[in-house]
Amino acid sequence: MEHCQSARSPAGELGAGKMELSVLIARIASVVYLSAALGAVLSKDQYRRVADDMFKNAALTYLMGFTAVILGFLMVSTIISGRRSKV
Numbered sequence: 001m002e003h004c005q006s007a008r009s010p011a012g013e014l015g016a017g018k019m020e021l022s023v024l025i026a027r028i029a030s031v032v033y034l035s036a037a038l039g040a041v042l043s044k045d046q047y048r049r050v051a052d053d054m055f056k057n058a059a060l061t062y063l064m065g066f067t068a069v070i071l072g073f074l075m076v077s078t079i080i081s082g083r084r085s086k087v
Contacts, residue, residue: 021078022079025075
């Protein structure tokens, strides 16, 4: 059980949760970006057609933007509320 202590921050449990959430978000975003980049490299024509179709449809473009704003707000508010509860 001694090896589990290395995951804790030197200041104790107070700072441990802040970085864990940020690292989780970064890992999720990296998988999404890497898979999109790999798909774009392997199938350029397909990605070009999908991008053209997405931006031709105004409702879909609005929905993508709205979803991005909501997800960004949820991530930021979760981080901020986590900091408030730990302080």
